[in-house]
Amino acid sequence: MMQHNAMEAPRPAGFARLRRGAPALLLSLGLGLAWLPQAHADMFPDNEARRAILDLRGQIAQNQQANQAQLAQQAQQIQQIRSSLLDLANQIEQLKTEIAQLRGQQDTTTRQLNNTIAKVAASQKDLSQRMAPLEPVAVQIGGKSYTVQPAEKAAYEQALAAFRSSDFAGAGSQFKSFLAQYPSSPYASEAQYWLANSLYAQKQYKDAVTAFNGLINGYPGSSRIPESMLGLANCQVELREVRAARLTLQKLVNNYPQSEAAQAAKDRLAKLR
Incomplete structure (x- = not known):
């Protein structure tokens, strides 16, 4: 034994103190190790929170990116x-x-x-x-409607105006010119009638007889025939052709008894007897 002890290495001075404090250290370590499982258990909630935070941050980042x-x-x-x-x-x-x-x-x-x-x-x-001077115009002649040229109408009215102003010579000349220029005019019988009267007014009885006969024989449908027969009889009286005048007046009364000229003819016949 003494030899074993003699072979052991010398120990430091503090070893004795460590040896004496070893039980206390072991006790302290034991106490410290005793709470490690509890501390480890307490660390899990923190990790879940961190994970939740990380997840939340990830969601936030995703939302931000979105x-x-x-x-x-x-x-x-x-x-x-x-x-x-x-x-x-x-x-x-x-x-x-x-x-x-x-x-x-x-x-x-x-x-x-x-x-x-x-x-x-x-x-x-x-x-x-x-x-306008060339367009036909409507006129009324003897109660009938006709269409004449404006110049034709103007020439007739001018000649008639001369007769009414007692310019019988001028009227006769204008009516002759009218009949020569417009022989087929609806005014022709009227112009012939006033021509005869213009000649009668100038006491050109023979020419007037010719003019009245021209209307009576040349315009059988004229409304001026009864008046023309009366005018013819007046010319015959002025020419002292009394027998011819009576025949004309009697013919007038027989052919146109309802006319005003026929009434005048009756009065003339009474005087001529």
């Missing part, structure tokens, strides 16, 4: 809408310009059209004035 993507998409859509609105505004301006041009063209066209209409109206008026 929001950013959505915002980017909305920004792109807004940009597209702005571009569309800009294009629309440009189109509207272009349409305004085109409308203004069209209005200007329309105003110009309207003025040109109005000027053309005015010119056409003036031309029509001028043409109507020029054509």
